[in-house]
Amino acid sequence: MEYRELSIRIDRDSDGSYDVTASDGIQASRQQSFIPPFALTDLSHSLPGLAATVARSGRPTRDIAVDGDESITPLVDLKHRGRALFKALITDQIEFMYAGLTRNQSDRIRIRISVGSSDADLTRIAALPWELLVSPNENDLTLALSNRHSIVRSLALPMPIDDVYIPRPLRILFVRSNPRGSAALALDRERDAIVATWLGALDTDIVDVAPTRAALCEQLDTRQFHVLHYMGHGGFSQATGDGALKLEHENGDSTCSTPMSCESWWRIEGFVSCTSTRARRERPRWVTWTMPLVDSRPP
Numbered sequence: 001m002e003y004r005e006l007s008i009r010i011d012r013d014s015d016g017s018y019d020v021t022a023s024d025g026i027q028a029s030r031q032q033s034f035i036p037p038f039a040l041t042d043l044s045h046s047l048p049g050l051a052a053t054v055a056r057s058g059r060p061t062r063d064i065a066v067d068g069d070e071s072i073t074p075l076v077d078l079k080h081r082g083r084a085l086f087k088a089l090i091t092d093q094i095e096f097m098y099a100g101l102t103r104n105q106s107d108r109i110r111i112r113i114s115v116g117s118s119d120a121d122l123t124r125i126a127a128l129p130w131e132l133l134v135s136p137n138e139n140d141l142t143l144a145l146s147n148r149h150s151i152v153r154s155l156a157l158p159m160p161i162d163d164v165y166i167p168r169p170l171r172i173l174f175v176r177s178n179p180r181g182s183a184a185l186a187l188d189r190e191r192d193a194i195v196a197t198w199l200g201a202l203d204t205d206i207v208d209v210a211p212t213r214a215a216l217c218e219q220l221d222t223r224q225f226h227v228l229h230y231m232g233h234g235g236f237s238q239a240t241g242d243g244a245l246k247l248e249h250e251n252g253d254s255t256c257s258t259p260m261s262c263e264s265w266w267r268i269e270g271f272v273s274c275t276s277t278r279a280r281r282e283r284p285r286w287v288t289w290t291m292p293l294v295d296s297r298p299p
Helices: 045-058 072-089 092-101 122-126 189-199 213-222
Strands: 002-011 019-024 028-034 109-116 149-154 170-176 202-210 227-231 234-236 243-250 253-258 271-272
Touching: 002 092, 002 122, 019 092, 028 092, 045 122, 109 122, 170 189, 170 213, 189 227, 202 213, 213 253
Parallel strands: 002 109, 109 149, 170 202, 170 227, 227 271
Antiparallel strands: 002 019, 019 028, 234 243, 243 253
């Protein structure tokens, strides 16, 4: 099930106000003036009545209001609180983003609210009942009761970064291909810059190979390489639409191939290539010459 998402992050600013950042995946917006419309203690008389209503309803639907129930007063109060919370959070440019996401009635919407952890006072913001959000522009819809909406809350905690294991020496196989008739590329300059960076940082074993299928397969079948770094042009197969590398025949002419044509291609742990190796434009932008790896079953 796919959702269009509005991501909202709340942090404490240096002047003590609440700083809100929002993104709909296309644009981002900041507002500096989120003011909580109520405190948790203000809900103390409403929540018990809500719990009683839910317990007595016994219905599988998500609509918890019961006509004529004596607990309707706390429900009305909670809806009022949810409307105030929505208006305090979804304002100005963020309101414009939300309206754009909800314009198509068939789209499902996820509101992801992330509250920072840099200030102890933010815990009170994180504890607000965001599930009570009511959209006044959608017929006072309680979003948590809507099959179309999803509300996700989280604390933005700092996450530890795991150490990355890098084998020593790191063996890199360089392929520089510029077949006859193709646009000239500054491959030597690119290689020299990469070598200068890697050799100064790690124990690195760099091997250059002729840009022919036979030479590439010979290296892959006889040695273990961690990275294959390809520099050159890209192409694709008209028959399959899969991306490929433009290698060279022994006479310098162009030919399209991939490392998967070599018996031991699966031993390579990383592939590096430029965006020119993408497949034809009408296919998704993530379809490159490496995509057949996803469907392959290496030993």
